[in-house]
Structure formats: C-alpha cells, structure tokens
Amino acid sequence: MKEKLSVPREMEHCMITRAKLISLLAVCLIAFWGTSAWAKIKVEGDAAFQTQVQQCFDRYQKAGGEAAQILANLQDPKHEHLIKDYRAIRTKAEQQIENALNNQDNQNILDLIGIDKSKTDKWLNLIAKPEKNSTIPRRPRDAVPTSFQAFGERGTGRGSGTTITVDPGYGGELAPGVRADFCSTLIHEMTHAREMNDGVANPSPDPATHTKITEINATTVENRWRAANGLSQRPTYSGDKLPPTAFAFPIGQFEAERQRIEKLVNQSNNAYGELGKMLDQLIQEAKDKAAEIKAALDKIVATVPSSESVQNAVNKVKEEADTLVKLAQAVQDPADQVCKFAEYIANERDPKSRDEMVQAAKMHLKNAEEAFKKATDQVKTLKKASASAGKEANETKNKIKQAIKDTKALVSKLEAELKAATAAAEKKVEQSVEDVTKPGKEAEQAATALSKLIDQTIALGAFNPAQIGQMQAVKDAVNTAVGTLKTFAAALKPVGAATKAQGIADELKKKVTDQSNDLDSKKDVPDNLLKEAGDKVTSATDAAGKAEDNLKHARTCLDKVLKPGTKTTLHGYIFDSKSNKPISGATASASGNISVSVPSGGAGTFTLTGIDLGTVVNINVSAKGYRGRFKSVKVVDEDPLVNFALEPGKGSGSAKLTGTVVDKETGKSITGAIVSVEGQTATTGVGGSFSIGGLPDDTLVPVKAEAKGYSASSRGVKLTKAETTPITIALWPEIKELNLTWVPANPALNQSVNVTASVFPRRAGVPIRVSVSGTDKFYKSQVLTTDANGQVFFFVPGAQTKGTTDTLTAEVVGRPFKKTDSYVFKG
Known part of the structure; x- marks a missing residue:
C-alpha cells in the first residue's frame, strides 16, 4: 500500500525557497518505513552503481567481523532488501514537485514531502514568502545528507524488509574535516536495515544527546568502520553530539599503521645506504678524472709567459711620461714671466728701463722656447717607449691566446669523455632513484595522514587520558621515524630536472672551468697594462699641449707691447653633431670688439678678420633645420680656431x-x-x-x-x-657722439695722465680702443668696455723729456666713430 512520507526533526530546520524546494530530497533526510517481500538483497541501478555497491560488499566480507555480520543478516531470505540509486528517484521527485509548484497545488506539495498537517500553515507561508526564510535556522553543516536513506515501517517493533536509497556521487562534508565516504555511508544505512530486519529499531531520542537511538547505533557502526579503514570518525549526527560509546578506539589500526611506516622508513634508509656506496664510487671516479685533467692543464699553464716583461716596458713608458710632464711644466714659469714683463713694458716711459724690460722678457721667452723644445724631444722618446711596450704586450698576448686555444681543445676532449661517463652514471642512478625515493615519500605521506587522523580522533573527546596517551605515543613514534629519513647528498644536486647524476659531471667541469678561467684572465693582463700606460701617455700629451699654449700666449703678450695694434683672424668650423658632416649655408654673427656676419662656406668654415689679440668675441651661429649655438671666445693666440656642433631639430x-x-x-x-x-x-x-x-x-x-x-x-x-x-x-x-678728455690738461714732466673716453647716448658694454703714441717712441693701446655711464679710463705714464707730445686716439670698435687729440709735457 501507499505510505505517507514523514519528516524527521532535522528537516524542520531546512531553509525552503522555491529554487531549493526542487532539490528538497537532496537537502533533507526522508525516512520511509514500509513493508516489502523480496527474498534477498537486490541492487537497482546502472552497471557502475552495481559495481560500486559490490565493491563495498567485497570489502565487508574481507574485513570480517561486524560489517560481514550485517551483510549476512540482510541476506537472510525471510526478508527482502533493495539498494537503489538515489539519483533516479530524485529526478522523478523533483519533476513532481515542479509540476505541483507550477499548478500552485500547495496541498499536493505537502503530500509529496509528507509534512504533518499541524505544520501546514507554517510550510505554506514559507513557500509563499521565501524572503522570510532568514528567520528559520539553517540546517547544521554536519547533518547527514539525504543521499543516504533507509525506508521501513516506522516504530512497529516488527521485522521488515527495507529499501536503501544511496547517491554514489555525493562527496560533501559531514563535519569539519570529515567527508562522506560511500562504503561508510552504506554500512550506516545497512545497520538501520538490520535493526528493522530484526525488529529492534528504536527511533526514540537519547535523553542525553537528543539524537535518535537508532541513529546513534548506525553512526557507531559507521565510526568503527571508518576507524578500521583510516578515516576520520563523525563527531556529530545532524548537528547533535554523539555519546562516547559511538566512537571506536582505533589503537590497533594506529599501531599497525605505525609499524608499516617504520618499515617503509627502514626500507628507504637502507636503499639510501646502497645508493650512497654507488655514488661514492662514481664521485671517486670523477675526482680521479679531474686530477688527470688538472695535471694536463697545469702543464699548459706552465708554458704561458709571465707579463713581467710587459710590466717593465710599461714602467718605462710611465717614467718617460712623467719626464714629459715635468718638462712641459717647466714651460709655464718663464712664459708667465714674459706676460708680467709685458705689463711692465706697457706702462714704462723711460727708454732705458723699457729696453731692459724688453731684454728680460725676451730672455724668459727664450727659456720657455728651450724648455718647450726639450718637451717636444721627450714626446718622441715617449712615443718610442710606447711602441716598444705595445710590441712586447702583443707578443705576450699571442702566446697566451695559443695556450687558451690548446686548453679549449683539451676541454672539448674532456667534454666528450664526461658525456660518456655522465650517461653511464645517469643510467645507474636512474635505476636506483625510484627505489630510494618511493618508500620514503610514501612514509612521509602516511605519517602526515596518520598524525592528522590521530589529532581528529583525540579531538572527539570520547577517550580517557590513558587512551589519549597511547594515541599520542603512536604519533610521536611515527614522527620520530620519519625524521630519520635520509636525503640526497650534495653530489646529486641536479643541474636539470632530468637526472641527479649530472652533479658528477658538474664537479668535473667545474675543476676544468676554474683552470680555464684562470688562464683566460691572464690574456687581459697585457691590455690592462697597456691601458695604464695609455692613460699616462694621454696625461703627458695633454701637458705638452698645454705647454705649447703657454708658449703661444707668452709670444702674444710680448707682441702686444712690441707690435701694438696686432690683429688676427678667427677661423670657425660648423658641423652636424650627429653625423659630424659640415653644414653649408650656416651664419656666424660676431659682436664684442667686432660686429660682422659671415656665412659659412660649403665646407662649413667661416673666418672673422680684424680681431684684436686679447679681446673677447661673442659668436652666435645658426643654420636652417638646426638649433643655434652661442659662445664667448677670448682671442689670446694668432689664428684661433672655434668649433660649433649644431643639433638637428629646429x-x-x-x-x-x-x-x-x-x-x-x-x-x-x-x-x-x-x-x-x-x-x-x-x-x-x-x-x-x-x-x-x-x-x-x-x-x-x-x-x-x-x-x-x-x-x-x-x-x-x-x-x-x-x-x-x-x-x-x-x-x-645708436651711438651719436664719441668724446675724449684727459687730466691734467697740461701735464708736467714725469706726471701721469688719466684719459677718459665716453659715448653719447651713454650706454654700457661698448668696446672702445684707446691708444697713445708719444714722440719719445712710447706706444700703448688697449680695448676697453664702457661702464654704466658710457665711459672707459686709460692710464698713461709721464714722459721724462720736455716737450714730448702724446697723440691720443679713441675709436668705437666696429663703428665709424673715431676721435684724435694730443697734449705736450712741459718742463
């Protein structure tokens, strides 16, 4: 006959929404108690499901004891028992509820799920207003999934057949750290079936835990099965705690697992020992080979010449360079003296004193020229020493290169031998590695799993201190055993992931590489020594160039007073900063003591003529397609050259x-x-x-x-x-007027004269050349720049001869303004 479905207490905590209601049978536990008349255990489902159930039966039979007894009890022919695949009936139930929902047939929904009539209003309200479901407590996370169900006639106390409906695909979490296991769940439900088969099922709640006694009995059997198979035991049922009697004390299983782990550890350590002996032999062979190669390399290195001869040649270069620097510095002092005497000459009116100063200046100039000649000769000596050092360095470097070539040939031969030796070593190691590592890894994994299981078992709180001590002792023993596992020696550190034996080849190659690198480093010594010499030569050459500049400057200083009004020509070169090619059609504009604009020629060159020595010229260079450049140049030498590198990008x-x-x-x-x-x-x-x-x-x-x-x-x-x-x-x-005055207007003998030249309108920065020419052959000329009042001041020493006439000339540089006047020295 058709039996109504009844809802156990845990379902009353389910959260019901329309979306969840379709999967109600997968969310809440439904127990159906009915009668059947089958003669034996039958399995209903596809081939995979039947195979899965049969595998559990085989495990029960093999384990013997309680599980085997339950299986035999259900095979009693006086009752029939059916094990069904829950997935098939769940699909059908979902469709029926879906139809009822679509038809808004609430009463049919309640009939389908078997809710008591006293709760009708409550469940209808939940279905109609699912948004209020948050007020209903959620189902505890460790409640038994509905994929495990037992059906029978509830509470009759009579024996009966049963139907067990199981979902083989369920793998949810029954409690923190406790996951569903198919055979464990099946034995749980088969325990219910046995109680109903024997007519002893008791659905009454346990006074202490409020859990049904029949569920306590089934969970106790399940926990014993779990403990015997190394699985965590369930601490609760449907959120309620279980009594201590529901837990198995699995010390026997723990001890057996400990013995197995210790056996694996011993097996792994013994294998490491054998492997170590083999590796010792391989490493010794490698060391012997390395010694052989090292001896051959030492023989080659012995033929390499030292760099001592190069060092001696370089030291000679350094000495000659130091000598050149000293000779170049010897030019500066007399050159400076020439310029000092030139200043004295410019302000001396006495012919005798002037001649003496001129002779002194010429003597210092001669000394500077002689010192410069010595420096020039020393440059030749330095070049000769540098060439000799370069030759010596090249010969030494070539000999070292030959030694390196011989070393590389030896290394190539060694690599071939190493390859063969490494291949043999790899083969030996590969044959042993798996045997060595497998038991060790298995022991580590098993120890981790057992330690976790022991911790979970202790956490159940169902065992006395002595039992806890036994379990903790097993855990400590396992951890101690795993701690003795040996590991690979450093010689087996792999270069790649393919083989441990490559470390042997690495050791051999390292010895060869060290020797080769040492030899290779020597080839750079000659070049490094030459670089030291080159730095010295560069410094000395720069000093010689400076000495030449000093000499030119000294000559210019003397020419300014002995050849007054000396002018020179400035040469310029304009080129592209990126390509270094000359720029044609550029414009060079000059201001200062000269103001002209000269286009550069096709070769990028330009000239500015009529420039006074000792003056400053401001030059602005521009060209189409380039960024302009500006330079201030002091002209101290004859025929100076100025370079301008322009950057593209105007x-x-x-x-x-x-x-x-x-x-x-x-x-x-x-x-x-x-x-x-x-x-x-x-x-x-x-x-x-x-x-x-x-x-x-x-x-x-x-x-x-x-x-x-x-x-x-x-x-x-x-x-x-x-x-x-x-x-x-x-x-x-523009300047409109140039004026020239002096004080005193009528100077006496030996009385100096202060000359003032000024422009109108007054302006600063105007270059004015002021010169004086006396009838006593005194001459002085100077280019000065006006101050903020448009004035320049010029000093003239007093004449020593009565009636000497000085002619003054003032002219604006680069402008058509010139003024001439004179005065006479009276007795």
Whole structure:
C-alpha cells in the first residue's frame, strides 16, 4: 500500500525557497518505513552503481567481523532488501514537485514531502514568502545528507524488509574535516536495515544527546568502520553530539599503521645506504678524472709567459711620461714671466728701463722656447717607449691566446669523455632513484595522514587520558621515524630536472672551468697594462699641449707691447653633431670688439678678420633645420680656431618665447624690431611685442634683437617644455657722439695722465680702443668696455723729456666713430 512520507526533526530546520524546494530530497533526510517481500538483497541501478555497491560488499566480507555480520543478516531470505540509486528517484521527485509548484497545488506539495498537517500553515507561508526564510535556522553543516536513506515501517517493533536509497556521487562534508565516504555511508544505512530486519529499531531520542537511538547505533557502526579503514570518525549526527560509546578506539589500526611506516622508513634508509656506496664510487671516479685533467692543464699553464716583461716596458713608458710632464711644466714659469714683463713694458716711459724690460722678457721667452723644445724631444722618446711596450704586450698576448686555444681543445676532449661517463652514471642512478625515493615519500605521506587522523580522533573527546596517551605515543613514534629519513647528498644536486647524476659531471667541469678561467684572465693582463700606460701617455700629451699654449700666449703678450695694434683672424668650423658632416649655408654673427656676419662656406668654415689679440668675441651661429649655438671666445693666440656642433631639430619642441622690445633709455616699446631665435624670426608690432613657438624644450638658446637706429643685442634664454617664457629685450640707441678728455690738461714732466673716453647716448658694454703714441717712441693701446655711464679710463705714464707730445686716439670698435687729440709735457 501507499505510505505517507514523514519528516524527521532535522528537516524542520531546512531553509525552503522555491529554487531549493526542487532539490528538497537532496537537502533533507526522508525516512520511509514500509513493508516489502523480496527474498534477498537486490541492487537497482546502472552497471557502475552495481559495481560500486559490490565493491563495498567485497570489502565487508574481507574485513570480517561486524560489517560481514550485517551483510549476512540482510541476506537472510525471510526478508527482502533493495539498494537503489538515489539519483533516479530524485529526478522523478523533483519533476513532481515542479509540476505541483507550477499548478500552485500547495496541498499536493505537502503530500509529496509528507509534512504533518499541524505544520501546514507554517510550510505554506514559507513557500509563499521565501524572503522570510532568514528567520528559520539553517540546517547544521554536519547533518547527514539525504543521499543516504533507509525506508521501513516506522516504530512497529516488527521485522521488515527495507529499501536503501544511496547517491554514489555525493562527496560533501559531514563535519569539519570529515567527508562522506560511500562504503561508510552504506554500512550506516545497512545497520538501520538490520535493526528493522530484526525488529529492534528504536527511533526514540537519547535523553542525553537528543539524537535518535537508532541513529546513534548506525553512526557507531559507521565510526568503527571508518576507524578500521583510516578515516576520520563523525563527531556529530545532524548537528547533535554523539555519546562516547559511538566512537571506536582505533589503537590497533594506529599501531599497525605505525609499524608499516617504520618499515617503509627502514626500507628507504637502507636503499639510501646502497645508493650512497654507488655514488661514492662514481664521485671517486670523477675526482680521479679531474686530477688527470688538472695535471694536463697545469702543464699548459706552465708554458704561458709571465707579463713581467710587459710590466717593465710599461714602467718605462710611465717614467718617460712623467719626464714629459715635468718638462712641459717647466714651460709655464718663464712664459708667465714674459706676460708680467709685458705689463711692465706697457706702462714704462723711460727708454732705458723699457729696453731692459724688453731684454728680460725676451730672455724668459727664450727659456720657455728651450724648455718647450726639450718637451717636444721627450714626446718622441715617449712615443718610442710606447711602441716598444705595445710590441712586447702583443707578443705576450699571442702566446697566451695559443695556450687558451690548446686548453679549449683539451676541454672539448674532456667534454666528450664526461658525456660518456655522465650517461653511464645517469643510467645507474636512474635505476636506483625510484627505489630510494618511493618508500620514503610514501612514509612521509602516511605519517602526515596518520598524525592528522590521530589529532581528529583525540579531538572527539570520547577517550580517557590513558587512551589519549597511547594515541599520542603512536604519533610521536611515527614522527620520530620519519625524521630519520635520509636525503640526497650534495653530489646529486641536479643541474636539470632530468637526472641527479649530472652533479658528477658538474664537479668535473667545474675543476676544468676554474683552470680555464684562470688562464683566460691572464690574456687581459697585457691590455690592462697597456691601458695604464695609455692613460699616462694621454696625461703627458695633454701637458705638452698645454705647454705649447703657454708658449703661444707668452709670444702674444710680448707682441702686444712690441707690435701694438696686432690683429688676427678667427677661423670657425660648423658641423652636424650627429653625423659630424659640415653644414653649408650656416651664419656666424660676431659682436664684442667686432660686429660682422659671415656665412659659412660649403665646407662649413667661416673666418672673422680684424680681431684684436686679447679681446673677447661673442659668436652666435645658426643654420636652417638646426638649433643655434652661442659662445664667448677670448682671442689670446694668432689664428684661433672655434668649433660649433649644431643639433638637428629646429622648431620641433613645445616651448614658446614671447616678449617685448623696448628702448633702453626711455623704456618705450620699439615697433618693427626683428627678433631671431633658433633660425626663426618675428617682427614686433605696435607695443613692441613678439611671439615665436616650436622652440626646443629645456634648452638655453641665443636670442638676438635688432632695430633701425639701435644697436643689436644678444642674450641667452632658458626655455621650458610646453611652457611660454616671457622676456623683455632693451636696445641701446645708436651711438651719436664719441668724446675724449684727459687730466691734467697740461701735464708736467714725469706726471701721469688719466684719459677718459665716453659715448653719447651713454650706454654700457661698448668696446672702445684707446691708444697713445708719444714722440719719445712710447706706444700703448688697449680695448676697453664702457661702464654704466658710457665711459672707459686709460692710464698713461709721464714722459721724462720736455716737450714730448702724446697723440691720443679713441675709436668705437666696429663703428665709424673715431676721435684724435694730443697734449705736450712741459718742463
């Protein structure tokens, strides 16, 4: 007949929503007590399910004892027992509930799940208003999954047949650290079946734990099976604690597992011992081979010449270089004396004293020239010593290279022998490694699992101190045994993951490599020594170049007073900083004591003529497609050369320059002024303003402004990336007048004269050449720059002869302004 489903206490804590209701049979435990009339245990399900059940039966039979007795009891022909695959009936039940939900047939839903009529309103409310489910306690996480069910006639006390419905795929967690196990669950449900078979099932709650007595009995059998098979025991059932009697004391199983682990440890250690002997033999063979190779390498190294001869040659170079430096330094002192006497000569009116000073200056110049000649000769000696050191170093280096070549040939031969020896060693080791590592790894894994199981068993709190002590002793013994496991020796450290034996080859190759590296390092010694010599030669050559500059400067100082008004020509070379090729069509503009603009030729060269020695020339160079350059050059030598390397990229930046051009004297803006920067130009409008963009970022650029009736002005401006830089450029009005005065107006004998030259409008920075020529053959000339008042001051020593006439001349450099006047020395 059709029996109604009843709901056990744990289902009342299930959270019911429409989505979950479809899987109700998979969420809550449903026990059905009925009668059947089968003659034996039958298994209903697919082949895989039947095989899985049969495997559990085989394990029960093999284990014997309680599990085998339960199996035999259920095979009693007076009752029939059916074991079914839960997955099939779950699908059917879900479909029935789904249909009832779709038809809003709440009563049918309650019939399907067998809820008591007294709870109808509560369950209907939960179904209708699932959002209130949060007020219902959730089912405890260790409740028995519904995939394990037993059916029978409940509470009759009579024997009956049963139906056990099991989900073979369930693998959930029954409690923290305790996972479902198919055979454990099956024996649990078969225990229920045996009680019903014998008519002794007692569903009443245990007064102490509130757990059904029949569930305590079934869980006790399950825990004994778990303990016997190394599985964690269930500490609770449906969230309720179990009494101490529900737990098995598995000391026998623990002891058996300990003995097995210790046996594995001994087996592994013994295998390591045998492997160690084999490795000792292989390593000794490797050491013998290494000694053989080392002896061969030592023989080659012995043939390598030392670098002592190179060191001696380099030391000779250093000595000659030091000598050159001393000789070069000997030029400076007399050269400095020449320039000092030139200053005295410029201010001396007495012919006798002047001649004496000239002779002294010429003597110091001669000393400087002689010292420079010695330095020049020493340069030749240094070059000869350097060539000799280079030859010695090359010969030594070639001999070392030959030794390295011989070493490499030996190493190649060794590698072939090593390859064969390594292959043999690898084969031997590979045959032993698995035998060595397998029992050790198995022992470690088993020890970890047993320790965890013992900890979980102790945590059940069901055993007395003596029993706990026994279990802890087993755990300590296992850990002690595993701690004695041996590990691979350092000689077996693998180069790759393929083999441990490669370490043998590594040891051999390391000895060879060390010797080879030592030999290889010697080949660099000659070059390093030559580099030391080269550094010395460079330093000495620089000193010689400085000595030549000092000598030229001394000659210039003397020429300025002996050959007044000496002018020279400045040569320039403009080239691309990236390609080093000359730039054709560039423009060089000069200001200072000269103001001209000279385009460079096809070879990138330009010349500026008529430049006074000892003056400063400001040169601004620009070219289309390049960033301009600005230099201030002091002309101290005849025919000086100045190089300008221009960087490509005009107009490629994000900087912008804006500003105003104004009159320096009045402060009024200048309309029509031309501003030039980086090859770009702009003309000021009303208000004197201008703007130029596309300028190079974060660069100091020369800016030039010029206007009709004004003197041009140049200055450097620092530009900033992606920003506008404002500036004001002030231009001086063109010079209109040049004046020349002196004090006293009528000098006496031996009375010095102070000369003043000035420009109008007054302005600073104007170069003026002032010169004096006396009838006593005295001459002095000097280029001076005006101060803020537009003046320069010139000193003339007093004449010693009555009636001496001095003719004064003042001229603005680069401008058509010249003034001449004279005075007479009276007695």
